[in-house]
Amino acid sequence: MSQDQEPQTPDLTQGVTLSQFAGDKLLGHVGEAEVLLVRSGDEIFAVGAHCTHYHGPLADGVVVDGGIRCPWHHACFDLRTGEAVRAPAFDPIDCYRVEQAGDKIIVREKATAPARRCTLKAKPQRIVIVGGGAAGFAAAEMLRREQYDGDIVMLSQDTDGPVDRPNLSKDYLAGSAEPDWIPLRGADFYRDSKIDLRVGTEVVSIDGAQQAVTLKGGERLPYDRLLLATGAEPNRLPIPGGDLPHVHVLRTLTDSNAIIAQAKDARKVVVIGASFIGLEAAAALRAREIEVHIVAPETVPMARVLGEDMGRFVRALHEEHGVIFHLGEGVSAISDKAVQLKSGQEIAADLVVVGVGVKPRLDLAEKVGLAIDRGVVVDRHLQTSVPGIYAAGDIVRWPDPHSGRNIRVEHWVVAERQGQVAARNMLGANEVFDAVPFFWSQHYDIPINYVGHAEEWDEIVVHGEIAARDCLLEYKLGGKTLAIASIFRDADSLKAAAAMERGLAPV
Structure with a gap:
């Protein structure tokens, strides 16, 4: 390491004094690796300094109950083992051996993580996961992390394996995230973990009494436990031209890639809808230096979720970056080169992105006879009204202890955490899902x-x-x-x- 590259933080192998480590965190280094000293109660730990999700700085995080939480997207790591105990991170952080001699704290070599012990007693022979999104992936990953050695079959209608969906409307769409960042795991993970991932696969029915699913084509798969994680699908506009080739929704990697392909030659884009997806897509497309117009019926974007003051700020932020708003408006038709507004105005458009919300995919749940209330009704353990069937993600309506209501939310981190809890409960954990909902949105x-x-x-x-x-x-x-x-x-x-x-x- 050259002189101008030498870290400015203390060398923890040389030790720091207790007076130097006055708070609950101190950033230092071990060799070229950034390492964080963390005090939790009476104990001192040394761990890797960055979240394994998006490399967030854990030095800016918060220490809670023997764990450290990432300031960016609220992943949580166990300080003792380094395990990523809460999504959206899945990989552990490094742990280091710590010694204390008098008033000096010294960090030694990396510690070997203790072998994960399986404490859950249920041993279903086969678990079938219907859905290849956030909840489905998180469940499959957690099942193997919990040392479950039975069969796992994941059935996904998507043509790609589980991907980092939030990125599809953010950095990836903007062109600043590499394609190999997008899969949550590579194909070798599913092979090595013996997860039978089947993409492009449609489940046509579930037999709750006989505990089996039937695939399009007739194959019947028995299960001992089933996780329903079918997610949501984008709403489409039932208007003339709504199905033209240059009109896109944004949900899957295929959707994002199709928009990117057409954006290369597009000069003007109309985004229909001022939802989070619509606004994030607008920001991403502005990064490609395309003229962007947003059409939406509300007078203040995001006011229903964030309030009018924050909504006005979001609008002003986008306008600073050149986005043109047409609010209090609707779309009556789309042609090859323009979008027709209900007021009669016409906006030229080479590309149209529709972001007018999503609806939960409930067809399978309704066919099997699950209790439905604007979503699949589950108990505190994420079990549905049919024994042996659990549900997680965008389709779920669960009893939220914080608001005191049954709620359904369409947030990525919530879906992942529900998948993790459902996985443990399918193995007999009897764990209550009581996580506080969290999401993030990026605008420029x-x-x-x-x-x-x-x-x-x-x-x-x-x-x-x-x-x-x-x-x-x-x-x-x-x-x-x-x-x-x-x-x-x-x-x-x-x-x-x-x-x-x-x-x-x-x-």
Whole structure:
């Protein structure tokens, strides 16, 4: 390492004094690796300094109950073992051996992670997972992590294996993420883990009494436990021209690739819908220097989710980057080269992206006779009304202890965490799903983090300044804070989530 590349942090192999390590975290290095000293209670740990999800800086994270949480997307790692105990991270962080001599703390070599012991007693011979998205992947990965050695069959209608879906409307669509970043795991993972992943596979029925699924083509697969994780599908516009080749929804890798292919020659894009997907797609396409118009019926984008003040900020942010809004508007027709608005205005368009929400895929759930209430009804353990069938992800309506309501949300991290809990429960864990919902959205260089779930509110309390891009908003109903949105208040967002888990006021 050259002189100008030498790290500016302390060499932890030489030791630091207790007075140097006054807080609960201290960033240092071991050789060329950045290493974080962490104090949790009376113990001191040394771990890798970056989250294994998107390389977030754990030095800016929060220590909670023997774990450290990433400030970017709220992954959590066990300080003792390094295990990624909460999605969206799946790979562990490194752990190092720590010695204390007098008032000096010295970090030694990497520690070997202890072998994972299987403590769950249920041993189903075959688990079938219907769905290849966030929940399905997280469940399969957790089953093998828990040392389950039975058959795992994952059936996905998608033509690709599980991918990092949030990236499809963000960096990947913008052209700043490499294609090999997108799969959650390569083909060798499924082979080595003996997970029978079948893409392009349609399940046509489930027999809950005989515990079997039937595939298109007639093959019948028995199961001992089944996870239904069919996700959601994008809404499409039932208007003239809505099915033209240059009109796209954005849900799968195939969708994103199709938009990218047409964006190479496009000069003007119309995005229909000011949803998170629509707005993120607009930002990504502006990064490709394409003229972008957004058409949406609301007068303030995202006001229903974030409130009017934050919605106006989001609009102004996009306008700073050249996006042109047509709000309070609808689309009546699409032609080869233009989008016709209901007001009569016509907008030239080489490419159209439709982002007008999604609907849960409930056909299979309805056919098998699961209890349905605007989603698949599950208990606290994510088990459906039919024994042996669990559900996770966008289709699920579950009893949320934080809001006191049955809720359904369409968030990536929620789906992954539900998949993990469902996997353990299929092995007999009897674990309650009580995670606080979390999602993030990226608009140019501005991240918005959201913790909790507020379908309605009667008060929004703003801490800091939205316009200054330094704020935390509380969404309250009857004096109780149901959700928190924040910009560049990562530690506060983490602390709010931890407080909500304990049933405490988050601010």
